[in-house]
Amino acid sequence: MNGTLLDVRDLRMEFQSGGSLLGRRRKMVVGAVDGVSLSVRAGETLGLVGESGCGKTTLGRCILRAYKPTSGQLNYTREDGSTVDLATVKGAELRSYRREIRTVFQDPNSSLNPRMTVLQVIGEPLRVNGMASGSELTDRVAETLRLVGLRPEYMRRYPHAFSGGERQRIGIARALVTRPRLVIADEAVSALDVSVRSQILNLMQDLQEQLGLTYIFVSHDLSVIQHLCDRVAVMYVGQIVETAETDALFSRPRHPYTETLLAALPRPDPRLRKNERATMLRGEVPDPANPTAGCRFHPRCPYVRDDCKDGIPELAAVTPEHHARCRYAAELELRGVASLV
Amino acid sequence: MSENEPLLEVRGLKTHYAMTEGLVRAVDGVDLRVSAGETLCVVGESGCGKSVTARSILQLVDAPGKIVDGQILFHAGEGHAATSGKKRKRDLAAALPAGVVDIAALDPKGEQIRAIRGKEIAMIFQEPMSSLSPVHTIGNQIIENILLHERMTKKEARELAIEELRNVGIPRPEQRIDAYTFQLSGGMRQRAMIAMALACRPKLLIADEPTTALDVTTQAQILELLQGLQEQLGMAIIFITHDLGVVAEIADRVSVMYLGLVVEDTDVDSIFHAPQHPYTQALLRSLPMVGKRSKQHLATIRGMVPHPYNRPRGCPFHTRCDKAIPGRCDVELPKLIQRDSRSVRCVLYDDAEIAAADGKAT
Secondary structure (H helix, E strand, O other), X not given: OOOEEEEEEEEEEEEEEEOOOOOOOOEEEEEEXXXXXXXXXXXXXXXEXXXXXXXXXXXXXXXXXXXXXXXXXXXXXXXXXXXXXXXXXXXXXXXXHHOXXXXXXXXXXXXXXXXXXXXXXXXXXXXXXXXXXXXXXXXXXXXXXXXXXXXXXXXXXXXXXXXXXXXXXXXXXXXXXXXXXXXXXXXXXXXXXXXXXXXXXXXXXXXXXXXXXXXEEEEOOHHHHHXXXXXXXEEEOOEEEEEEEHHHHHHXXXXXXXXXXXXXXXXXXXXXXXXXXXXXXOOOOOOOOOOOOOOOOOOOOOOOOHHHHOOOOOOEEEEOOEEEXXXXXXXXXXXXXXXXX | OOOOOEEEEEEEEEEEEEXXXXXXXXXXXXXXXXXXXXXXXXXXXXXXXXXXHHHHHOOOOOOOEEEEEEEEEEEOOOOOOOOOOOOOOOOHHHHOOOOEEEHHHOOOOOHHHHHHEXXXXXXXXXXXXXXXXXXXXXXXXXXXXXHHHOOOOHHHHHHHHHHHHHHOOOOOHHHXXXXXXXXXXXXXXXXXXXXXXXXXXXXXXXEEOOOOOOOHHHHHHHHHHHHHHHHHHOOEEEEEEOOHHHHHHXXXXXXXXXXXXXXXXXXXXXXXXXXXXXXHHHHHHOOOOOOOOOOOOOOOOOOOOOOHHHOOOOOOOOOOOOOOOOOOOOOOOOOOEEEOOEEEOOHHHOHHHHHHHHHHHO
């Protein structure tokens, strides 16, 4: 149960941008994911948080192998216990992993083809992977629909006939129909209303228990992350800056960026209104095409010291389960949410 | 603050959309009230009519939508002194009405509403990328608004625009004024839109989900900016959002909407610590709370928001309400019950109903 399912080692994903046809403008290389190492344990929910542009979606897509990473390893443990580096597999072998690692997208309105019925949408991964056809396919779609709390009778309808929450259930069914082991949920509840969001979160928890799934839950919403995840990785400009167990991260963050994120979170209780924002974040997320020298966070960090400009700090262990990419992680007294209550 | 004279009162506002498939009653009898200097948050899930209410206040409802009933009373104050000298070609300031105006009765394209829009009441939108023009510099867009409402030369207007950009915290405004929207980050674009809205010193700012598309850290910056500017300028804000965290952070009063109706209206502390309407209660229970961690299930509201073509009879929430009384909630629309400074639209708080229940009990 607690073995490593996926071990990401020094993963890099670079995109080229700019540059004109005649080569008059200089080409730029954007390191969207810049040396990420991360392990995902079987059966856990790992949260991936960060602001837009930090590379969390790109990292998810690399794991799905929607992108081919520029360098690095994706060591995936097969069901029989052997490991394989997904970053280099190709062709038919890669296709076989596409059943095992699946994704749920953010916006159920744009991620379902309006011209396909629910049966076609959910059945397509089975058909493409040659896993089922004909009445067997219909049966499996019906079974998956029941699993996500939809009535199989509706499988011949089109997505527009369903509400936002139901469409997200269809999205989840499409991910689960191939019986995956790892599901990457990329902002899967961000587009949903509060009352529907709680239904989907509960459903995802139930399915995890029932099917023994492992989740990578990508989100910018810390309250959802805290509710759902066992461990959390915080990303900033292409790098992981902190990983820890959820409770440890929320009660005692070790990286100044995590503290800032927690402090910026609006909390649904007017009595917790901050009289003054002690750690107001200065400036904006830097452009990943043009990252700052030294610690990526130092221009915005309230605790910045002189040597923060020299070289990128290592992601080092503060406690065995708690890693932070900050030279002063051990000495800084950072405030988590518990101290805000 | 709540003892103040109201700045804007919405009474029984109905905005309907006549679609080929049927009539959508997007806003169906909304009452709102906001005083000078106050922040009113309008909360609700998608489709509850909060944005349509906001757009109705500025007469910006798109066809086939139409305000069919109700009043939007804006207390405009003295208005502007009558123009001396010759009238300019586009002198909207002269059209600015004095006293109490019913915006709902104005012609959506008339001079009077155009004099109010952008000058007395300004609006900022959710997605600055789609509500700012991509082919004009932000400076030109701000200057256009200033020139429309103020008697200024272009040069003065440009200086004012630079000053406004500085006010909202845009670095190097002398250069940024000539930037196009795509050259700015999301947070900067939202700041530019706020600068444009505030350039003419509106008495009321309507903010329709202005931080929903932003990151939490940027959101905190924008909220703080809005609060600071509100203190400085003394304007009232109607803040539309679905995020209860944001509400707790900035609101003075809160109106909760469900299916085109205000179901509860009270001060911000009572909404979170003594909610009355079953919908408000359920909404708060379904929030994952930071700080109290548990892997337990969240409370949910069963079912979903009904389709607008298919509104339930009686109380709009009765199909999902745990406290619904059969034969009553599904028959008639509950009255808005006022008590002290709060109001709630639910039969559970009806004096007659409570008395009847007590009578049965004794």
